[in-house]
Amino acid sequence: MESPLAAKYFSQRTTPGSLIISQATGVGAEWAAWPWAAGLDTPEQQQALSRTIRAVHEKSGYWFQQLFHVGRCTSPALVKLARDRAGLPNPPPYSYRGVSASAVAESGINTHSGEPFGEPHPLTVEEIHRIRDDYKRTAQSSVDAGADGIEDLAGNGFLLDQFLHDNINQRTDEYGGSVENRSRFVLEVVDAVAEVVGYQRIGVRVSPFSNFHETDGSQPLEQILHLSRHLALRGIAYLHVGEARVSRNLDVEANLKRLLDKGIEQDDLSLRPFRRLLRETLPENPTLTPTVLVGTGGYTAVTGILTVEQDLADAVSFGRRFISNPDLVERLRFGYPLTPYDRSTFYTHGAEGYTTYPTYRSTQVGISEATDISASASERKKKRVAIIGAGISGIVSAAALQRVGGFDIQLYER
Numbered sequence: 001m002e003s004p005l006a007a008k009y010f011s012q013r014t015t016p017g018s019l020i021i022s023q024a025t026g027v028g029a030e031w032a033a034w035p036w037a038a039g040l041d042t043p044e045q046q047q048a049l050s051r052t053i054r055a056v057h058e059k060s061g062y063w064f065q066q067l068f069h070v071g072r073c074t075s076p077a078l079v080k081l082a083r084d085r086a087g088l089p090n091p092p093p094y095s096y097r098g099v100s101a102s103a104v105a106e107s108g109i110n111t112h113s114g115e116p117f118g119e120p121h122p123l124t125v126e127e128i129h130r131i132r133d134d135y136k137r138t139a140q141s142s143v144d145a146g147a148d149g150i151e152d153l154a155g156n157g158f159l160l161d162q163f164l165h166d167n168i169n170q171r172t173d174e175y176g177g178s179v180e181n182r183s184r185f186v187l188e189v190v191d192a193v194a195e196v197v198g199y200q201r202i203g204v205r206v207s208p209f210s211n212f213h214e215t216d217g218s219q220p221l222e223q224i225l226h227l228s229r230h231l232a233l234r235g236i237a238y239l240h241v242g243e244a245r246v247s248r249n250l251d252v253e254a255n256l257k258r259l260l261d262k263g264i265e266q267d268d269l270s271l272r273p274f275r276r277l278l279r280e281t282l283p284e285n286p287t288l289t290p291t292v293l294v295g296t297g298g299y300t301a302v303t304g305i306l307t308v309e310q311d312l313a314d315a316v317s318f319g320r321r322f323i324s325n326p327d328l329v330e331r332l333r334f335g336y337p338l339t340p341y342d343r344s345t346f347y348t349h350g351a352e353g354y355t356t357y358p359t360y361r362s363t364q365v366g367i368s369e370a371t372d373i374s375a376s377a378s379e380r381k382k383k384r385v386a387i388i389g390a391g392i393s394g395i396v397s398a399a400a401l402q403r404v405g406g407f408d409i410q411l412y413e414r
Contacts, residue, residue, distance in 0.1 A: 002038065002045070002048040002049050002051070002052050003048075003349065004048075004051075005350075005351055005354055005355050006048075006051075006052045007051050007052045007054075007055040008055070008355050009354055009355050010052055010055060010056050010061075011055040011056065011058070011059060012326035012355065013322055013326050013328070014055075014056045014059040014060075014061035015059070015060075015061065015329045015330075016059065016060035016061070017060065017061070017062075018061045018062070018329065019061070019062050019063075019064060020056050020061055020062065020063050020064070021064050021066050021151050021203075021240075021317065022038070022049075022063065022064065022065045022066050022147075022151075023038050023066065024037075024038070024066050024067075024068040024153055024158075025037075025038040025039060025040055025065055025066060025067055025068070025138065025142075026038065026039045026067075026068065026069065026070065026138075027067055027068070027069050027131065027134040027135050027137070027138040028041070028069070028131070028134045028138075029041040029042075029082065029085065029086035030079075030082050030083045030086045030088055031069055031070055031074070031079075031082060031099075032070075032078075032081075032082040032085070032086075033068075033070035033073065033074060033078070033112075033158075034078065034112040035078075035081065035112070036347075036349065037070075040065075040138050040141040040142060040145070041086070041141075046141055046144060046145045047145075049065075049142075049145040049146075049147075050145040050146050053145060053146035053147060054146060057146065062148045062149070063146070063147050063148050063149075064147065064148060064149040064150060064151045064201075064203055065139075065142035065145075065147040065149075065150055065151070066150075066151040066152075066153050066205070067135055067138055067139065067142070067150060067151070067152055067153065067193075068152075068153035068156075068158045068159070068160070069131055069134070069135075069158060069159035069160070070098070070158055070159065071098060071099060071100045071120070071158050071159030071160075071162045072098040072099065072100035072104075072105065072106055072117060072120035072159075072162060072168075072213075073098070073106065073110075073117070073157060073158055073213050074098040074110065074117070075098070075110040075112075075113045075115045075116065075117050075118055076095070076096040076097065076115065076118055077096075077113040077115055078110065078112060078113050079096040079097065079098060080096045083096070092121075094121040097118055097119065097120055097121045098117065098118065098120040098121070099120050099121045099122075099123050099127070099159070100120035100121075100122065100123070100159065100162045100168060101122065101123065101162050101163045101168055101169035101170070101171055101175065101176060101185075102120075102122045102168060102169055102170040102171055102176070103119050103120060103121070103122045104119075104120070104167070104168050104170065105117055105118060105119040105120065106213055106214050107214065122171070125173065125174075125175070128175060128185060128188075131159070131189075132185070132188050132189050132192050133192065135152070135189045135192055135193055136192040136193060136195060136196060139192075139193045139196040139197060140196050143196060143197060148201065149197055149201035149202060149203065149237065150193050150196075150197055150201065150202050150203070151202070151203040151204065151205055151240065152186070152189055152190060152193060152202065152203070152204050152205070153205045154186045154189075154204050154205060154206050154227070155205050155206045155207030155208075155210070155212070155242060156205070156207055156210070156212045156213070156242075157207075157210075157211075157212030157213025157214070157215045158213070160185060160186050160189065161206075161207065161212070161213075161215050162213075162215065163175060163176075163182055163184075163185045163186065164182050164183065164186065164215070164217065164223050164224065164227065165182075165215040165216060165217030165220070165223070166182065166217045166218055166219070167214070167215070167216050167217050167218070168214075168215065168217075169182055169217075179219060179222060179223050179226045180226065182223060183223070183226055183227040183230065186204070186227055187227070187230055187231075187234075190202060190204065190231065190234065190236065191234075194234070199234045199235045199236050199237070199283075199288065200235060200236070200237050200288055200289060201237060202236045202237055203236065203237050203238040203239070203240050203294070204231055204236055204238075204239055204240065205240040205242075205296075206224050206227070206228070206239065206240070206241055206242070207241075207242035208220050208221055208223075208224035208225075208241065208242070209221075209242065209243070209244035209255070209259055209269060210242055210255070211250065211255070211258070216258075218262065219262075220259070220262065220264075221259075221262075221264050221268060221273065224241075225273060225274070225277055228274060228277055228278070229277055229281050231291065232277065232278055232281040232282075232283065232290070232291040233281060233282075233283060233284050234283065234284070235283030235284070235285055235288030235289070235290070235291065236291050237289075237291065237292070238291060238292045238293070238294050238314075238315075239274060239278065239291055239292075239293055239294065240294045240296055240317065241271060241274050241293065241294070241295060241296065241313075242296055242297045243270070243271065243295060243296065243297035243298065244256065244259065244269040244270060245297065245298065256269060270312070271293065271295050271307070271312045271313050272312065274293055275293055275311070275312060275313065278290065278291050278292070278293050292314040292315065293313045293314050293315075294313060294314065294315045294316065294317055295307050295312065295313035295315075295316045295317070296316065296317040296319070298320075299316050299318060299321070300321075300338075301331070301332050301335075301338055302401070304316045304318065304332070305332065306397060306401075309399075310397070320341050320346075321338055321341065323341050323346070323353075323354075323357070324338070324339045324340060324341035324342070324357050325338050325339050325357065325360075326357055326359060327359040327360055327361070330359075330360065331360055335406030336360040337360075339357060339358075382406055382407055382408040383406060383407050383408065384407075384408045384410075385401060385407045385408065385409050385410070386409075386410045386412065387409065387410070387411045387412065388412045389412065389413065394411060394413065398411045
């Protein structure tokens, strides 16, 4: 259930026209990923979410509810706890096991329960269809609570992502064995959700370059590009793509080497192949607006702005830096410094590190709310930047930094 603090938290971070994407919300109470996981299975949960969405709407923002299924990223104790809380005291026929495309276990220990993940139950076709219907039901609950749209989480190693990677999906039926078949479950979920909100109010989050929860298929880029093409043909609102430099389990260099070893060209370890694909792929229904590209993954103020300025994406999303900077949009607009986040408060449940971060203006002694912020921005100390021997890319970067403001730029070219 949404915390009572959630309405305040998201209201603090909403600006007119902004898109707020919720935390990942489970599509079935019996599959709560961890004890504090969000769900929409009771009237009380819907009412709590409705209060949060209303706070965002009051500040002229938009809200997309992100839906997911944990799949094998759980453990027997967590499955039992979720089922007990859902009023399901008896185990399913396969006992308190997670579920996935195939009976391939994630290694290591589940940090939420302190026990091994365990071998998951391979879903039957009937069970796959039941989960698809759970997505549709939860999408309807989201809309009933006031959500403007739905984001399907098909990345980060959770159930939909598990079907996309052949190191986990070892099926030989219509849901496995080929790039096309491995995409089927995600597309069926999107089609089901579209029956509730329409394709133009759906976003899909993918992480083609990460190995979250050991998603390490042999064709990650080919697989996600195939999926993305069919999503674009349907005319979904946006494709939300994680950058290659972000992987929860590996450092940047190790992750890039892993991807290069799979035969992916270095230039394609970026948003570029998705940018090309979306430009070339229009919705089959000509009345729909083409799918836009949203980049995500560890952006700083400069890299986020440059990603859009250099036309690598239509927009970028922020997570961690939005936690510690409720006025992030204003800080990016005027070049104010960002407040560092405190990772130790990320998964706690009180106000500290959640609704207690100050805005930039509130930290400036002697600057009243009536002060012209554009004037104070121009007076701040500029950062010195040298761009050396970068050709056209350097010139584009210099121009983008100049538009951002706050930089003393020297461009050195032969």
